[in-house]
Amino acid sequence: MSKIRQIGCEEALKQLLEYLDQELGEQHSHEVDQHLSTCRSCYSRMEFEKRLKQRLQDAGRQEVPDTLKDRINRLFAEQNKN
Amino acid sequence: MTVPMTENPPQPDPDLRAFCEQEIAAMLDRLYAAALRLTKGRCDAEDLVADTIVKVLDNLHSLQDRASFRGWVFRILHNTFISNCRTRLARPEDNVSSLHTPEGEAPEQFWLFDRLHQPFLLWWGNQEQEFLDRLMAEDMVRAIDALPDAFRMVVVLADIEGFSYREIADALELEVGTVRSRLSRGRSLLQKALWDYARETGIVSGPAPSRDER
Numbered sequence: 001m002s003k004i005r006q007i008g009c010e011e012a013l014k015q016l017l018e019y020l021d022q023e024l025g026e027q028h029s030h031e032v033d034q035h036l037s038t039c040r041s042c043y044s045r046m047e048f049e050k051r052l053k054q055r056l057q058d059a060g061r062q063e064v065p066d067t068l069k070d071r072i073n074r075l076f077a078e079q080n081k082n
Numbered sequence: 083m084t085v086p087m088t089e090n091p092p093q094p095d096p097d098l099r100a101f102c103e104q105e106i107a108a109m110l111d112r113l114y115a116a117a118l119r120l121t122k123g124r125c126d127a128e129d130l131v132a133d134t135i136v137k138v139l140d141n142l143h144s145l146q147d148r149a150s151f152r153g154w155v156f157r158i159l160h161n162t163f164i165s166n167c168r169t170r171l172a173r174p175e176d177n178v179s180s181l182h183t184p185e186g187e188a189p190e191q192f193w194l195f196d197r198l199h200q201p202f203l204l205w206w207g208n209q210e211q212e213f214l215d216r217l218m219a220e221d222m223v224r225a226i227d228a229l230p231d232a233f234r235m236v237v238v239l240a241d242i243e244g245f246s247y248r249e250i251a252d253a254l255e256l257e258v259g260t261v262r263s264r265l266s267r268g269r270s271l272l273q274k275a276l277w278d279y280a281r282e283t284g285i286v287s288g289p290a291p292s293r294d295e296r
């Protein structure tokens with residue numbers, strides 16, 4: 001395996017969101033890892049984006065109403081009668 | 083619409099039905115979450131989910147591969163949303179051209195993080211943490227709902243559903259590159275909206291936004 005290429009803040013920032021989405025691929029992901037381990041500013045930025053993503057996910061989730069659950073169960077029951 | 087409709091659909095084997103029922107039960111909260119944000123609560127999200135499941139059941143025989151079940155169901159959800167709800171919800175900013183060509187030149191990325199680190203803002207402790215703590219779930223939802231359709235769906239699938247870019251591309255019938263660019267633009271718009279709410283509600287205060295900030 002070749003040595004990990006050094007990248008700067010600008011390049012790390014450009015790839016940050018795809019890094020958090022785990023869409024970068026192994027090599028680029030290692031490069032960002034490497035940068036984050038040495039750069040406090042980019043590290044706190046990454047932490048912020050990660051927490052924001054988590055907050056969005058939490059905010060988007062809602063309990064399924066019982067009316068919908070019943071409706072879906074009825075759909076399956078009907079289907080299984082055939 | 084990729085779902086073929088036949089007069090007398092062949093019956094899927096009972097095993098496949100059981101699989102479908104199990105999978106739907108496991109993903110129902112996620113389907114509902116996506117339906118809520120697609121419809122912004124204006125067109126009934128429950129109807130959208132139920133209509134989707136009817137189509138899933140009717141077309142189960144055309145499922146190619148069980149591994150792609152989740153993406154297939156979300157594709158049906160999306161297509162059902164477009165055919166059932168969009169016409170009723172049509173707003174000028176969601177017109178066809180903005181739906182199909184949001185790929186115009188990308189303005190510079192808006193980073194909340196940079197705004198939070200502007201020197202005129204005064205914070206006690208950790209400004210990022212404090213900002214996130216003060217934003218309410220309803221601010222998040224409002225910011226998502228404010229996104230134009232084409233960006234909203236990509237952001238919902240990536241950030242709420244945790245789909246990979248490939249899965250989003252399959253569900254929305256887009257190229258992966260298009261998913262990438264819409265996601266980047268959508269998140270930028272989202273961060274801008276959150277920043278604007280934070281200023282409106284006084285979570286952050288400071289001098290009025292300058293012209294070039296707008």
Ligand SMILES: [Zn+2]
Nearest residue numbers: 008009039042
């Ligand atoms: Zn850096």
